[in-house]
Amino acid sequence: MEIKQRNRDVIAGSGYVAPTNANPLYEGFGVYDIGSTEAVHEFCSQVEASPSQSFLQETLVKYSEAVHELAMDIGRKLCQSMGLDMDLFKGWPCQFRINKYNFTPESVGSSGVQIHTDSGFLTILQDDDTVGGLEVLDEKSGAFVAVDPLPGSLLVNFGDTAKAWSNGRFCNVHHRVQCKEAAVRISIALFVLGPKEAAVEAPPELVDASTPPL
Numbered sequence: 001m002e003i004k005q006r007n008r009d010v011i012a013g014s015g016y017v018a019p020t021n022a023n024p025l026y027e028g029f030g031v032y033d034i035g036s037t038e039a040v041h042e043f044c045s046q047v048e049a050s051p052s053q054s055f056l057q058e059t060l061v062k063y064s065e066a067v068h069e070l071a072m073d074i075g076r077k078l079c080q081s082m083g084l085d086m087d088l089f090k091g092w093p094c095q096f097r098i099n100k101y102n103f104t105p106e107s108v109g110s111s112g113v114q115i116h117t118d119s120g121f122l123t124i125l126q127d128d129d130t131v132g133g134l135e136v137l138d139e140k141s142g143a144f145v146a147v148d149p150l151p152g153s154l155l156v157n158f159g160d161t162a163k164a165w166s167n168g169r170f171c172n173v174h175h176r177v178q179c180k181e182a183a184v185r186i187s188i189a190l191f192v193l194g195p196k197e198a199a200v201e202a203p204p205e206l207v208d209a210s211t212p213p214l
Ligand SMILES: O=C(O)CCC(=O)C(=O)O
Pocket: 097, 099, 113, 118, 125, 127, 134, 175, 176, 177, 186, 187, 189
């Protein structure tokens, strides 16, 4: 526990999250801004990835660089597809989280993570290869739809900041994690948060008479 606690918050909730009474099955590690290779190295040294475990550090650096580049690329393509000439996510902090759910026989049927929307712009999620549980809300019918494990795939969803920026064109999807079986479930998320200093505002091209400001 002492070692896990070394993964301290940079912003609220960005470091180690221990199980709580409200959420006893969940714990997670995090890096505030994975766009910084130093932050990834610091994380590895905090959780004592020793030189004998250097493959861990290498893997994490490679993974974080690849998923960060993917996020930036998605930002550019989103803008292109909307006819906007901008590099949207450039310089935005990207938070990284490794989620662990210690599901038990007693917890089957209960909640691993309550229903929520992600607060940032975009989330890239690598879900557990075998243990399901992620469900997204179909806003029309009000029913939850299971997102079954699909090894080798990444799931991308928008959050609250994307809804604000796009003036309601992008939907911040509600989702939750349910315990379906007594097994450890791991997921890895990258959250493209939003501009560090400036406020989020819809570009003028996305505001007109038929889509007035939200
Ligand atoms: O573990 C998952 O599949 C989803 C986790 C999640 O929704 C989150 O970290 O915001």
